[in-house]
Amino acid sequence: MSEFQFQLEAKDGKTQARLGRMVTPHGEVTTPVFVPVGTQGTVKSLTPEDLLELGVEIMLGNTYHLYLRPGPEVIKKLGGLHRFIHWERPLLTDSGGYQVYSMASLRKVSEEGVTFRSHLDGSELFLSPEKSVEIQEALGADIIMTLDECIPYPATYGYAQYSTQLTGRWARRCLAAKKNDQQALFAVVQGGMFPELRERSARELVAMGFDGYALGGLSVGESKETLFAVVKTTLPLLPEEKPRYLMGVGKPEDLIEAVAQGVDLFDCVLPTRNARNGMLFTSFGKLLIKRQEYADDERPIDPSCSCYTCCNYSRAYLRHLFLAQEILSPRLNTIHNLSYYNNLIEAMRRAISRGEFSYFAEGFFSASHQGQEEEQERR
Numbered sequence: 514m515s516e517f518q519f520q521l522e523a524k525d526g527k528t529q530a531r532l533g534r535m536v537t538p539h540g541e542v543t544t545p546v547f548v549p550v551g552t553q554g555t556v557k558s559l560t561p562e563d564l565l566e567l568g569v570e571i572m573l574g575n576t577y578h579l580y581l582r583p584g585p586e587v588i589k590k591l592g593g594l595h596r597f598i599h600w601e602r603p604l605l606t607d608s609g610g611y612q613v614y615s616m617a618s619l620r621k622v623s624e625e626g627v628t629f630r631s632h633l634d635g636s637e638l639f640l641s642p643e644k645s646v647e648i649q650e651a652l653g654a655d656i657i658m659t660l661d662e663c664i665p666y667p668a669t670y671g672y673a674q675y676s677t678q679l680t681g682r683w684a685r686r687c688l689a690a691k692k693n694d695q696q697a698l699f700a701v702v703q704g705g706m707f708p709e710l711r712e713r714s715a716r717e718l719v720a721m722g723f724d725g726y727a728l729g730g731l732s733v734g735e736s737k738e739t740l741f742a743v744v745k746t747t748l749p750l751l752p753e754e755k756p757r758y759l760m761g762v763g764k765p766e767d768l769i770e771a772v773a774q775g776v777d778l779f780d781c782v783l784p785t786r787n788a789r790n791g792m793l794f795t796s797f798g799k800l801l802i803k804r805q806e807y808a809d810d811e812r813p814i815d816p817s818c819s820c821y822t823c824c825n826y827s828r829a830y831l832r833h834l835f836l837a838q839e840i841l842s843p844r845l846n847t848i849h850n851l852s853y854y855n856n857l858i859e860a861m862r863r864a865i866s867r868g869e870f871s872y873f874a875e876g877f878f879s880a881s882h883q884g885q886e887e888e889q890e891r892r
Contacts, residue, residue: 517655517697517724519756525870529748529775532865535756537603537655538695539595542570544756544777545861547768547854548605549785553578554598556851557785558844561600567820567848568855571603571655573780576648577612580640581631585651593653605780606654608645608687608701611729611761614663622662624679642686650693658727659687661701666734673705681717688721697724699758705730706739708746715750726751727758727778741770748775765794765857766881769874772861784854788846791835794853798881800828802846807832820852821845 518536525531533544549556549564552575556564564572574594579585588597594604613620613627620629626641642660649657661680664673680703691698700723704710718726728747731740744759751757756777762768763781771779784794791802795815802814813823814831822831822845834842864873 516695519725519754521754523866523868525773525865526868527871528773528874530772530861530865530870531775531777532862533756533777535603537697539601539603539655540570542603543862545768545772545858545865546570546778547763547858548573548778548780549851549854550575550780550782551598552782553582554594556847557789558840558847559851561598563848564600564851565602567851568859569602569851571605572600574598574604574606574652574654575609575612576606576645576652577609577640579606579652580609580638580648581633585648589651589653593651595653603656604652604654605656606649606652606658607760608649608658608660609640610645610658610661610701611663613640614665617665622679624682626660626683627662642683643690646687646690646698650691650696653693654696656697656699656725657691659684659698659700659723661703661729663733664703664705664730666706668705670705670707670710673707673710677703677705677710677714681714684718684723685721688723699723699725699727699756701727701729701760702747702751703730704743704747706735706743708743711743711747712750715747719750719752723755725756725758727760728776729760731759732761737767740767741774744771744774744776765854766878768857769861769877772865773870773874784850785847788850789843791842791846793846794850796880802828802832802835804832814849815853818849818852818856820849822849822852 520534522534523532535542549569549572551572554574588594591597613629620627628639630637645660660683662676664676684700700718702714704714758778759771759776761781763783768779793800793814796817807828810828812828815823864870
């Protein structure tokens with residue numbers, strides 16, 4: 514077993530929302546938590562100091578991209594991913610499976626693993642459960658993931674059944690291959706959108722005894738109703754004393770709904786990618802900074818936000834930077850969006866600790882709707 518620990522601190526009385534604490538070799542993480550995606554060892558446009566200033570407790574590195582460059586051997590030689598990227602807080606790495614899934618035309622899945630071609634130079638590579646664990650151990654993340662096959666949507670029952678069984682066999686091989694006791698190994702529950710397969714996957718993986726459990730294969734094109742139906746039926750099958758990780762889901766309203774159902778961790782590129790595209794999250798909904806109406810708007814992105822960007826820059830200036838394609842634009846926008854997400858997570862934590870999460874959720878949706886109406890009136 515790893516040195517990783519998870520402790521439940523509080524539970525909400527009217528929902529399944531939970532407040533917890535993960536203990537890792539690089540520090541503690543309070544849950545629920547949103548994990549910013551640092552694909553290639555960096556959250557694009559930000560420094561580690563920026564992340565600490567924003568209150569980020571844990572970040573994600575991508576095994577597939579770091580495997581291709583600079584390579585796990587280089588990172589291990591230079592002291593591991595923490596030292597390589599100058600981040601002394603906890604790190605989570607994915608298995609590389611989702612990136613391979615996203616290159617359907619460049620990959621071939623077999624019992625042994627996945628053969629695929631690099632998106633950089635077209636060279637043929639092979640990723641097995643054992644290889645994925647080996648790479649993640651070389652990177653030295655505090656939390657690592659089992660290799661799984663992400664089932665596309667839609668998928669036939671037959672395909673989903675075969676794929677889910679394969680993911681289970683791969684998970685067992687990952688568990689056997691793991692050597693570093695300082696790292697926690699989380700398993701990924703698959704099953705497509707079929708409740709029966711989700712249940713089988715969850716029960717099989719729980720019986721193996723992992724440090725935590727993730728729901729994978731969601732947010733791949735299914736409806737919101739389908740996504741949360743899967744979450745609602747699967748989460749109760751996972752151990753209450755282990756962290757529950759919903760992979761790739763990241764809209765603010767989705768985080769609130771998932772926390773209400775008992776999810777502890779999230780990761781998503783949404784706040785950072787949208788920031789680079791000029792879409793900003795606010796207390797009154799989304800704001801597209803390129804709109805003409807902001808050309809001479811001296812107000813901050815969100816008057817209720819106290820992040821560095823909102824305290825110092827106007828919508829007019831941020832619009833100018835975005836249209837001029839200045840490097841400063843994605844940096845300032847990303848600072849704001851991650852600040853918004855971290856503030857939202859902290860507000861959820863406070864609500865859970867007080868046993869008031871249902872009231873918080875109602876207030877969030879009500880305030881967002883009212884804020885949108887007030888913003889429309891100002892235009």
